[in-house]
Amino acid sequence: xxxxxxxxxxxxxxxxxxxxFRCDPISEHNRLYWYRQxxxxxxxxxxxxxxxxxxxxxxxxxxxxxxxxxxxxxxxLEIQRTEQGDSAMYLCASSYTGLGKGDTQYFGPGTRLTxx
Amino acid sequence: QKEVEQNSGPLSVPEGAIASLNCTYxxxxxxxxxxxxxxSGKSPELIMxxxxxxxxxxxxxxxxxxKASQYVSLLIRDSQPSDSATYLCAVKGIRAxxxxxxxxxxxxxxxxxx
Numbered sequence: 001x002x003x004x005x006x007x008x009x010x011x012x013x014x015x016x017x018x019x020x021f022r023c024d025p026i027s028e029h030n031r032l033y034w035y036r037q038x039x040x041x042x043x044x045x046x047x048x049x050x051x052x053x054x055x056x057x058x059x060x061x062x063x064x065x066x067x068x069x070x071x072x073x074x075x076x077l078e079i080q081r082t083e084q085g086d087s088a089m090y091l092c093a094s095s096y097t098g099l100g101k102g103d104t105q106y107f108g109p110g111t112r113l114t115x116x
Numbered sequence: 117q118k119e120v121e122q123n124s125g126p127l128s129v130p131e132g133a134i135a136s137l138n139c140t141y142x143x144x145x146x147x148x149x150x151x152x153x154x155x156s157g158k159s160p161e162l163i164m165x166x167x168x169x170x171x172x173x174x175x176x177x178x179x180x181x182x183k184a185s186q187y188v189s190l191l192i193r194d195s196q197p198s199d200s201a202t203y204l205c206a207v208k209g210i211r212a213x214x215x216x217x218x219x220x221x222x223x224x225x226x227x228x229x230x
Contacts, residue, residue: 033217042120042204042220043160056216091159093218103208104150105218107159 002026004108006092012114013082020078021111025094032075033105034067035091036060043091049075050097082115089113117142120207122221130229135192137224139205142186148208149181149188154223155201163203164190195228202226 005024013019025032031050035043046065047057051072061067064082069075079086089112093105121140129135137151148167152160166172166179166188178191188207192199202223208216 031216035218040124040222042206042222043218045217045219048216058217089159103148103216104162104165106162107152110159 004092004094004106006090006108006111008111009109010112010114012116014116015084016081018078018080019082019113020076021090021092021113022074022076023092023094023108024074025092026096026106029094029096029106030072031095031097031103031105032069033093033095034075034077035093035107037089037091037110038087046077079113082113084115087113087115118221119143119219120205120221122203122205122224124222125225126227127224128227128229129195131195131197133195135195135199135226135228137190137192137203137205137226139188139190139221140186141188141205141207141219143207143209144183144186146183146186146207146209149179150206150208150218151177151179151188151190152204152206152220153199153201154204160204192226195226197228197230200226200228 033048034046037043049069064080089110091110092108095105151163154160164179176193180189204223205221206218
């Protein structure tokens with residue numbers, strides 16, 4: 001059972017550029033979550049999908065952020081017109097909500113974004 | 117009041133001692149509680165989950181939950197230098213808007229000294 005994978009692991013970009021991150025969940029996990037973590041803080045929820053449906057978005061997710069999970073498998077998170085305040089670790093997690101499963105979330109290695 | 121509160125530390129314990137990490141939460145109807153370990157520069161790694169009042173043991177780790185006091189703790193027995201990390205407490209509720217996402221504390225940094 002391979003874990004959650006994320007790509008790229010590191011991204012350096014200039015302010016105003018667009019960036020896209022990819023997350024591949026644990027196979028057969030039906031839920032996929034995006035979180036953002038800044039230094040000294042715990043992860044903050046951004047959005048989540050159940051299969052291909054985006055069911056919840058945080059107020060933190062401004063209109064510059066968009067996420068997709070087109071076929072209920074991998075997901076992408078795009079940030080348009082990046083700002084220095086977007087610099088953070090972007091974490092993806094997945095879980096399975098079937099009977100007998102506790103919807104425990106397992107995290108990928110994260111994508112560290114630096115906006116210059 | 118923060119939704120999930122942890123002492124940021126650092127909590128320093130000698131090797132072989134018991135480390136006690138504490139977490140309080142504000143939403144009384146929270147249902148699921150998790151402890152994650154995070155090494156510097158890495159992503160959170162699940163240690164334990166707990167859903168019912170009482171203790172749950174897994175190897176050197178014991179999670180304790182007291183819903184009446186809105187308190188959850190993690191005990192690490194026989195602490196090792198490799199346990200030095202930040203420990204994140206996470207809570208999942210049942211209200212709309214909280215039923216799926218995890219709400220994290222800021223984490224407690226644990227240092228196990230030789």
